[in-house]
Amino acid sequence: xxxxxxxxxxxxxxxxxxxxxxxxxxxxxxxxxxxxxxxxxxxxxxxxxxxxxxxxxxxxxxxxxxxxxxxxxxxxxxxxxxxxxxxxxxxxxxxxxxxxxxxxxxxxxxxxxxxxxxxxxxxxxxxxxxxxxxxxxxxxxxxxxxxxxxxxxxxxxxxxxxxxxxxxxxxxxxxxxxxxxxxxxxxxxxxxxxxxxxxxxxxxxxxxxxxxxxxxxxxxxxxxxxxxxxxxxxxxxxxxxxxxxxxxxxxxxxxxxxxxxxxxxxxxxxxxxxxxxxxxxxxxxxxxxxxxxxx
Amino acid sequence: xxxxxxxxxxxxxxxxxxxxxxxxxxxxxxxxxxxxxxxxxxxxxxxxxxxxxxxxxxxxxxxxxxxxxxxxxxxxxxxxxxxxxxxxxxxxxxxxxxxxxxxxxxxxxxxxxxxxxxxxxxxxxxxxxxxxxxxxxxxxxxxxxxxxxxxxxxxxxxxxxxxxxxxxxxxxxxxxxxxxxxxxxxxxxxxxxxxxxxxxxxxxxxxxxxxxxxxxxxxxxxxxxxxxxxxxxxxxxxxxxxxxxxxxxxxxxxxxxxxxxxxxxxxxxxxxxxxxxxxxxxxxxxxxxxxxxxxxxxxxxxxxxxxxxxxxxxxxxxxxxxxxxxxxx
Numbered sequence: 134x135x136x137x138x139x140x141x142x143x144x145x146x147x148x149x150x151x152x153x154x155x156x157x158x159x160x161x162x163x164x165x166x167x168x169x170x171x172x173x174x175x176x177x178x179x180x181x182x183x184x185x186x187x188x189x190x191x192x193x194x195x196x197x198x199x200x201x202x203x204x205x206x207x208x209x210x211x212x213x214x215x216x217x218x219x220x221x222x223x224x225x226x227x228x229x230x231x232x233x234x235x236x237x238x239x240x241x242x243x244x245x246x247x248x249x250x251x252x253x254x255x256x257x258x259x260x261x262x263x264x265x266x267x268x269x270x271x272x273x274x275x276x277x278x279x280x281x282x283x284x285x286x287x288x289x290x291x292x293x294x295x296x297x298x299x300x301x302x303x304x305x306x307x308x309x310x311x312x313x314x315x316x317x318x319x320x321x322x323x324x325x326x327x328x329x330x331x332x333x334x335x336x337x338x339x340x341x342x343x344x345x346x347x348x349x350x351x352x353x354x355x356x357x358x359x360x361x362x363x364x365x366x367x368x369x370x371x372x373x374x375x376x377x378x379x380x381x382x383x384x385x386x387x388x389x390x391x392x393x394x395x396x397x398x399x400x401x402x403x404x405x406x407x408x409x410x411x412x413x414x415x416x417x418x419x420x421x422x423x424x425x426x427x428x
Numbered sequence: 429x430x431x432x433x434x435x436x437x438x439x440x441x442x443x444x445x446x447x448x449x450x451x452x453x454x455x456x457x458x459x460x461x462x463x464x465x466x467x468x469x470x471x472x473x474x475x476x477x478x479x480x481x482x483x484x485x486x487x488x489x490x491x492x493x494x495x496x497x498x499x500x501x502x503x504x505x506x507x508x509x510x511x512x513x514x515x516x517x518x519x520x521x522x523x524x525x526x527x528x529x530x531x532x533x534x535x536x537x538x539x540x541x542x543x544x545x546x547x548x549x550x551x552x553x554x555x556x557x558x559x560x561x562x563x564x565x566x567x568x569x570x571x572x573x574x575x576x577x578x579x580x581x582x583x584x585x586x587x588x589x590x591x592x593x594x595x596x597x598x599x600x601x602x603x604x605x606x607x608x609x610x611x612x613x614x615x616x617x618x619x620x621x622x623x624x625x626x627x628x629x630x631x632x633x634x635x636x637x638x639x640x641x642x643x644x645x646x647x648x649x650x651x652x653x654x655x656x657x658x659x660x661x662x663x664x665x666x667x668x669x670x671x672x673x674x675x676x677x678x679x680x681x682x683x684x685x686x687x688x689x690x691x692x693x694x695x696x697x698x699x700x701x702x703x704x705x706x707x708x709x710x711x712x713x714x715x716x717x718x719x720x721x722x723x724x725x726x727x728x729x730x731x732x733x734x735x736x737x738x739x740x741x742x743x744x745x746x747x748x749x750x751x752x753x754x755x756x757x
Contacts, residue, residue: 246727368562416547416551
């Protein structure tokens with residue numbers, strides 16, 4: 134068996150792929166956080182809970198309605214996004230003008246509620262959700278074995294991330310969005326419905342989280358705690374990348390996933406803390422984050 | 429910048445004068461607290477009161493940072509929990525007397541607070557919150573993995589309460605209660621003193637308007653660092669004491685749930701008030717005690733309380749009472 138730096142290539146590329154997959158989730162989630170933060174100035178602590186909700190929506194769609202994975206990929210983000218819109222209208226909009234910290238506390242409370250409800254109804258042990266038959270199996274690439282589903286996750290999240298980036302940076306709607314982020318009053322004066330834009334942005338960010346949840350469902354078992362640990366890592370990713378740039382959150386998300394995967398190969402003990410260690414180093418060298426602008 | 433210059437604006441600050449006027453009502457308040465502390469173990473289960481006091485001290489330490497420094501740390505369980513582990517470990521494996529175990533735990537929190545504080549105060553607002561959260565998560569993973577030290581999922585159990593100064597047997601709940609009450613009062617006095625000192629006034633100035641405080645010549649990052657370390661240390665004191673009281677240190681103490689709970693205590697009691705955290709701790713500890721039969725629904729109830737507090741009740745219980753009493757408790 135061939136080895137690189139004393140590590141079997143199959144293990145190395147296996148962890149690299151796993152890192153890329155985790156990175157896909159980091160990227161989609163931190164992208165959603167960045168979009169929401171840009172418009173609403175709120176750190177959406179409920180993001181992890183909504184990601185978990187997306188995974189559960191896929192499981193429920195299959196179990197109760199018989200809708201398969203491909204339907205879930207469309208339906209779950211729509212349903213959870215709609216719930217997000219409801220949350221924004223009823224809970225977040227009233228505190229929009231207050232200190233950011235209240236938004237953080239409110240969404241933290243929301244996360245407790247959502248996770249608590251799912252934990253009470255479905256327990257903490259996790260429910261299985263099979264990958265779609267079209268994507269079962271895999272391909273031996275010679276240096277490693279590539280399960281089709283995992284490849285699909287990486288490709289799908291890349292497409293979604295880049296599409297979001299294109300929409301925000303290159304289209305007219307995105308221009309409105311960016312302008313409203315800079316100066317909502319002025320944009321409103323030009324006849325753009327800014328409150329609607331804000332609501333839809335929140336809905337969209339939440340839908341991104343739910344989409345990630347559906348992608349995750351066949352890889353990890355669907356369980357109420359799946360968002361909790363992930364979201365803290367994603368916050369660290371956000372601090373490292375800096376909240377300023379959309380591209381920044383995509384690049385940092387994938388990059389840190391890979392770094393984490395490589396750490397698992399060379400020094401497994403540090404794999405769960407490596408991202409936090411990088412965060413500390415980045416903060417000491419460049420407090421605004423790698424892609425961030427000065428606050 | 430010389431000290432004489434930095435102190436000048438503080439002494440003429442109307443806030444200082446106002447708090448001096450309130451100091452007579454604060455003296456009455458101290459007396460009431462002292463009486464309550466004496467009566468409490470005879471009307472309520474002493475271990476419950478001790479738990480309440482530990483969490484009240486924790487919440488007061490947290491409020492010093494949030495309510496007076498304006499810094500929302502979302503990872504304060506790190507200092508509470510780490511101190512709790514150190515205190516439990518040294519008491520159990522090194523057979524240290526409880527006073528030394530608590531002291532070492534507190535020192536551990538001080539060191540951890542100094543290291544994390546130095547990193548975290550480089551950013552403000554929500555970034556600060558996220559950084560403290562991430563750092564605390566790092567501590568959590570460390571405690572999960574370092575099974576030789578923390579006992580992993582089991583925690584450190586069967587910690588001996590020992591003999592204070594080698595004399596007083598703390599296995600008696602009432603003797604232990606006196607120790608915990610003294611620790612609580614000492615913490616309360618320190619925090620009260622800090623809040624009502626020129627240092628505390630500068631902190632409030634930074635909280636209200638940091639750029640202005642900088643332009644007045646204050647090195648605000650130093651003030652923030654000091655209050656961060658102080659808050660972490662006192663949180664550690666609370667955690668270390670709790671480990672001796674319950675003879676247990678566990679992952680719960682160092683986890684996100686505890687970090688959230690202490691925020692909730694401060695929020696519900698009234699942030700930036702002297703008494704708020706104590707009242708908040710009473711409500712939350714009481715709630716988890718009396719709602720224990722609800723099982724998993726307790727977190728849902730806590731979440732609802734969070735949301736309701738933020739939406740409708742931002743001043744907290746003591747904040748609302750202060751409005752009617754027209755004074756500052």
